[in-house]
Amino acid sequence: MIKIVKASIEHSELIAEIGKIAFLESHGNSASAEDINSFISKTYNKEAISKEFEDVKTQYHMIYFNDKVAGFSKIELSTSNKDITELDITKLDRIYLLKEYYGQNLGSELFDFNIHLSKKQNQKGIWLAVWVDNQRAISFYTKIGFQIVGKYNFKISETRSNPNHIMFLKY
Secondary structure, three states: OEEEEEOOHHHHHHHHHHHHHHHHHHHOOOOOHHHHHHHHHHHOOHHHHHHHOOOOOEEEEEEEEOOEEEEEEEEEOOOOOOOOOOOOOEEEEEEEEOHHHOOOOHHHHHHHHHHHHHHHOOOOEEEEEEEOOOHHHHHHHHHOOOEEEEEEEEEOOOOOEEEEEEEEEEO
């Protein structure tokens, strides 16, 4: 059984733990261990995640599979991008699943949930940044209609950035 619930600040520690694991699983080989560990320690801790709940445009959702947490998403409503002319668009900032839940259609479920939520908020489309070497994600997004509209350097550390595509789906 799949269940998606809106996360609250009380979920911050759980989100941080899943974020650490999922980031390592999907991006762990994208930079040196030192750079990756530095990024994770700054980004995926209870305090950093708790602070994100202060922004009213930011929404986290948890996905559960058979009553076990499998991952989370983070969207930012009405967040523009320099490569997209549309206004009132949503940024899909994170959609993370733990590897053990791959193949259960959970990513699609969580993604569809966020699209529905974005449309319900009168947004005109959704965009995201995806690492150019993450072919699994790029294939998924392309298959459902996203187009590459720009590029972005994702800063891992002071000395390392990873090239990302900016992808956009207009509703």
